[in-house]
Amino acid sequence: MAHDDNVLLPGVIRTGTLVSDNRLFPTMQVPIRVTEAGIEITISWSGEDAISRLWSGSEQYSDDPDRSQYLYEVPRNLWFYDVNGSIALLDCRRADMSQRLGLYSAGRGTIIANRAVMGAKLHTKYQQIYGLRTSIEGLRRWISKGSIERTSTHDKDFRYVSETLNIESPDDVRLEDDPLVYIHFDWTVSSKDGTYTVNDKVYVETRSSKPLTWQSAEHLHKAIQDLLSISYGENRDITESLILRSPKPVITANNRIANEEWLPITRRIQEQHRPKYHRGLIPYERLEKDSIQKWLSLYDQIPRAIDPIVASFTIDKATPEVKLLEAGSGLEALGYYLLKAGGKNKKEANKCSFKDRLKLITENLEDILPFDVNDWIQQTTSAYNGIKHANRKRPDIIVCLNSWQRAVLTFRCWIALNLGIDKDFLKSRAELDHMRGGYKLLWDENEEQE
Template structure:
């Protein structure tokens, strides 16, 4: 069996926490819909493993005897699992959940943020030198393919051929000390029995740093690209970590010789890619509008206006939430956007902070001209009335359809503002918004 960690996997193997004073123990490694976890047993409450889960001195006989409780060992950031299928390094570990008998045996659960396959020693993969992700929709947005598809119609049966091609990568450049690039590629994946093969058209978003950087630092750049695609066509794109490397973990053969970089396979809790939309769903921001320089401009904008953009972008995940929750989530983003634009206009911070909601919304509209598929002034009136209606109990409660329309149009305004800010001409933006799925409002059925 190949060393994999697929959903539903449950493996038993050796546990190594890189502490010579802790006892040897077997553990259960599991990957479920709840995440990646290991279950650690202990035979008595004085075990250092028990100390990762229970409070100081809890269940220790020494406490009842008047002695100082044994010093608890900290939960390690990294632990190693090893069984007959191979080693797995678990990083970003945290202890959560245990069951134990008073003065007796017990077990606790360690949860891991990331599993690095094939690593058999302590390597600081919580600070990698490189990270690769697969962002749904990125390859399509860039307009690149690594396959050439050909059909011929001779006198006999139709013939089809697929040939791999080498596509150029996109060097975005240095962003906060991290080099960002988009690297195309391909893969052929045989299914069991080898009766079928899947051809994959890949596009890896890649970050590299001269010095090791935290996983958060690397991933932030990948997430920013994913957020751009979310805003562009309002589709919940995925961003899944797939490979990572460290300079101190090179590709090494059995003779001990090193052979350059080794990108390790990465497993995260949720690695399900987002399926593409089934129908026509165009982008309002296109790579042709931005090119390489525009990507860096977007990342800077993403950081500068994070207080405004994050609530709007993340509200796309509120699929089961009602209109009130969505608007309450998105409204502060619009308020923040208007405020930050006033600050950028050199309005005094005190004056900007006391600006009304109406004034902030009107400031956003000032950048959009007549590009919106609805009257901006009417939207301001409606949004102010509905948003204040759900915030203040002394006001009339707005109709649910009005709440949903305020939310949807508010999101569209933010998306349009980002497109205009990144250089999409307003006349072109107006044309694209006419084809956008969010131009259609909700209609009350009587």
Template sequence: MPNDLKLGTRRTGDLIDFDPTTPPVKVVLEYTEQGISVEVPWSGPDDYYASWFLEGNLLGNQTEPRATPKRLLFVDSHGAVQLIGCWPHGYHTNFATGTGRVWAQFAVMGVDDDVDFLQVNGLQSEVSGLREWLGVSSVSEDMDGPTRSLTIVAKSADEIVVSPDLTLVPTWALERPESGTTLVRDLVACRTESQSPLPWGDLAATHQGVKDLMVLARWRPEISVPSIATRDDDPLLTMDGTDHGRQWRKVVPARWEEPPAAPGGYRPHLMEFGEIGGAQGVARWLHLRDEFSRAFDPIISDRYLQQVPAVTHLAQVGPGLEALGYLLLKNRDGVGSQSAKDSSLRTRLDRIAADIDGAVPFDVGIWAEEMTRVYNGIKHANRQLPAELSLLNCWRESVVAVRAWVALELGTPPAAAKRRLELDPSAARFIERP
């Protein structure tokens, strides 16, 4: 059995916390739908490991509560697994013996030395939807009818450098999920690197930014999943001790997310890679996202809400629109902070409408007026709650408005944006059934 960690894995081995005074312990490493965890036993309230879970009177007289290390190493006959971002949660005890469970955010495979992967010099994540948007492929196939043969060639396409810190990496992966099945995955990853080690979240934030652009491009929930990581003090060494440069370690995230299914029917990208200037357009988006994060975050998050009423969607999107209008008044129009803060909802929506007029398949003036009425109707309890159909269509048009605004900012021609939105099923108007 290789040193792997797949969903359903259960392995028994030793736990190391990199403190030479810590007593040895056998633990069980598990990867379930709930996450990655190790089950840690203890033999009594004075046991060192009991101090990771118990507090106060439950601990023995000789034991003080101790913080669970943020980094642990699991080792068995199959290899080593470094657990990153650890915390204790859940235990069972009869006031003598007991067991507790330590959870981890990530597992880094194969690290058997004391290399601190709490911070890394490089991180790569697979971002769904990115390959289709870029229009690149690392997999080709050739079918020969007369000989009934199929030749598949997997060769990584050229990398796309967005900035000194961000590279889009076309690649491929070979998987054999079950006997008799071979799966070749054609994908693009985001890779960020830093000269000095940084926390995972700092490097992953850029990957999340690229993912957010994919969400706005086709308005479907995309994912960004860390896949490999590296540290400069963990080089690739051969048996003779020769340093062969940077070594990328496989990463297993605690929560595996399945990539979204391909959209049914025709759903165009609202903004296209080539028309926004390629890599330069991606870089502009990341700067734009930083400037308007208060506006974009709630709207993009709304795409991940499932099976909630229309009023919830509108309550989620509304603050994003308010923030966008406020920031446009303050940052683009030079309106003072206090005046922008005191501006009415209608003023803010009219400001957005001025930028997207002619780029959306509806009258922006009517949208601003109706959205003001409907959104105030759900914010103020003394007003009548608007009809469900009005809520749904104001929500739909508001999402379209923000997506169109981003597309125009990045360089999409207004006529092209309008044409694509007219063909986009996610932008279609809700109608009442007879």
């Protein structure tokens, strides 16, 4: 079972027992911690310890020519436990190894796990799951619902008198039927030293009566995460993940779910981004009944457009040229998709220039975008080709930034329009959007030197 102390925190090392279901893997005491690479397990040895063979690669040993007596590959799944609880370590792989030879030979090797299931039962498989919950930054604001309703009272002089909190979870909002995907509302209350804390939680939840792979479950959640990122034009992080391993919850006499064991997931350390913008192009209340289904379909049809464009404004520390290159490649892919959807064959679609693809993408956007579309097409085509081809003029940084921002805004408006967002509403939001391309050169170093 998971409890409050069974966590992996940045900078904190836990020491406990590491076990495997492989008989050749010895039970041992190890430290583990969460890092930017994943969940890091460190194994130390002295002398000629057989555990060192996990890092031997293809090296041959005379005492085990058929490699059957010792272990040479890191088990995919490992389990860890200490006084604070148990953890399943999934998708393990070997990483660094250092060794000192000689009279006092010793070594140390690192194993990295991609995921840790906190509170997992020892020797229980978690490669397939029956449910996944994720909390996404800004999801509650986007869905415009929560579990807390506040009512304040004031006296005749408008002085604050009291406040009442009504805590009740709304009904789930269904997004997809197979597998079942919906927005789930939850809340918790805790108290310490007279202070009460109410957590209003909103999750994207997937559940199935049949086992799901991690990839299929996470794909649906990533689609909703990317939709929020596209709406706001900025990174919207996943802040919490939980999994359900059993399809059979405990049911009460009146046929209600009494208890389900949702276990928290820990992954690698990632920088968290605080939302800066709250006026999205794609508010949930503006979507049509089938808009989410349309989005999930588009998400599978045009990943080569979506992935690089979203990456261009969510990756950290990328240069303006890299941002424009990512966004440009995504628009190329979107143009290709539209050409194929319009009846062109592969050969005809491939021959279409980048400039013509931009014209096709913006066919229904000229009255929506807050800039001259033809000028942007000319500028972006020149800048994008200038980055791609060494024999072209390299664009300056301001051109790159404005071309990139407007490329992203164009794509976001294209998505919004295809999901049923009203043109007039979209135009009003685009006019105030932070990616409308407002970079200007404040001074010219060359002019200052003259």
